Amino acid sequence: MDFELSEEQEMLRAASRDLLADRAPVERVRAWAEGDEDVDPEVWRLTAGLGWPGLGLPEEYGGAGQGLVELALVAEEIGRALGRGPFLPTAIVGRALADAGPPGLRAEVLPELAAGAAWATWAFAEPRAPWSLAGIRATAKPERGGGYVLDGVKTAVQDAGGARWLLVTALQEGTPASYLVDRSAPGVTVRRQQVLDPTRAFYEVRLTGVRSAQRLDAEPADIQRLLDEASVLRCADALGAMERMLELTVEHTTTRVQFGRPVGAFQAVKHACADMALLVHGARAATYYAAMAEGDAERAACAAASYVAAGAPHVAGRALQLHGGIGFTWEHDLHLYLRRARADSVLYGDAAVHRDRLCELLMPGLTDPKGS
Template sequence: MDFELSEEQDMLREASRGLLAERAPIDRVRAWAEGDEDVDPEVWRLTAALGWPGLGLPEEYGGSGQGLVELAIVAEELGRALGRGPVMPTAVVGRAVAATGTPAVRAEVLSALVAGAGWATWAFAEPRAPWSLDGVRATARAEADGFVLDGVKTAVQDAGGARWLLVTAREDGVPASFLVDRTAPGVTVRRQQVLDLTRAFYEIRFENVRLPGERRLTAGPAEIERLLDEASVLRCADALGVMARMLELTVEHTTYRVQFGRPIGSFQAVKHACADMALLVHGARAATAYAAMTADAGAEDATRAACAAASYVAAGAGQVAARALQLHGGLGFTWEHDLHLHLRRARADSVLYGDAAVHRDRLCTLLRGASAAA
């Protein structure tokens, strides 16, 4: 499999990196970390103009019709720059609506997402429950010509200003997807205090939230699992960007930090530690790229590739962060150094859409099933 970017993909990477460097530099990221806004309006407008929200959406609704590979390129740059905003949550919800939404819902939602007129996010995880279908306890019951939702969701990214919430709930015991207006009666949104200072996460309560029947997507458990895989791959790409940037910061630090009359990067033990970090970054890049490519190709092993990438990157992000902190010494613990922001994001990425244990367990189940079928 060829992991080299095409000319168009390379242009997308360069344009994304340039926009974030110019409009969302690290000092601006720090300012956001001290505020309450989910989104910088100017940056969101520029990303919409660049086509990020519609990158993976059908052309008939104004999107670019690209795949998970292109979305992963943008996600990596967002992670590298500690980018804030709902680009990836919106992309995930948009792909779900495009694949399983009714024609009326697709017409209403997708054009607005592409234009940047609003954003969406996925309310999936629940308190003290695994990030899997087994952890879904929210309920949806049929009533008249619609549904009534009840339940609590946690770690919902950028829900404070979202226009739509994609909610996963159980209808007659079976997981299903529903598109909810954030301002609907019975929806309560509360911001959470989390380790990651570069993104905003929320708890959402649904109490007798009434929905018209057309707001139920046709997605069943298999489609929801597939969406979880795609979201996990994009999370891997974000973590890859964070890992790569931590490696850059560490190599830079070990180059100019002098001890015993010479740069610490000249010592063998430090070289080995940096080499270990580089191996983890390269492995994460290969695993993420393969998972994105197999998903776009509809390959038979796409699900296994997503689980393998998610488990590897979730564990690798923590290892790279630990090495970076160790090699920065006391400086790495200070608030003034940018490293702590990357450490926080890496830690959040290691659990979003399931930690390493969740994906390893699922991967083992898939491999056992394949072995039994053979």
């Protein structure tokens, strides 16, 4: 596979990095992390002007018609800058609607998402349940006159506080299905959660007899594919954070002097930095391969997700160790990246979830009672 980016993709990466560095530096992220708002409106407006919200949406709805690779490039820069905002969840919901939404629903929702006038998020995970289709307990019951009634509780729903729409995954007669819900609909209750990562906002969403739900024409396999794509974008976000932690660590170890020498001159420190670099390079290769893969997309997504979910916390731990006491202070940026990496290691499934599924894909006969 050719991992070289096109000229347009390199321009997208450069423009995204420049925008975040100029208008959303870490100092600004810190200030917004202490508030109650999910989104910095100025930054969201600027990213909408750059075309981020509609990057992966069809051109007929005002999007750019780009693919998973372009979305991953932006996600990587967001992770590198500890960026806030609903780019990732909106991109995921937009892809779901573009692939399986009824024509009328696509015409109503996608232009607003593409313009950045509103955003959406995916309500998938549930309390004390694995981040997989097997963990879905919310229910959707058809009504006689048409429509559906949704009941259940969702957790770790990113940026749900200001979202216009929620994509809810629920069981209809025991089969997972997707429903688009207006967040302001009666029966929808949103409560902000206290989480490890202060650079993003996550919510509990409670659905009690919600009737204003529109079903997407998505089979369980389509939902699983969307979960794989979300996992790849999560890997890209974590990759950006890992790259920045490596840079901060190299900078610190080459300038911090101990016993008359930079600490980076000691062999043990060199080896630790080399271990970090190997994990970063491996995460980049796995993430890019998963974003570019076609025929092997499922296994590639699982391999990337399991590798990055395990590698990101390890890089964070090494960075913290090599920074010494300063790495533990609130004033240093490192702890924000550490928190981001820890959160990314469990979003859309931790390493164990993806490794189990990868085993099922590689050796179906071992998990299928009817297999030979």
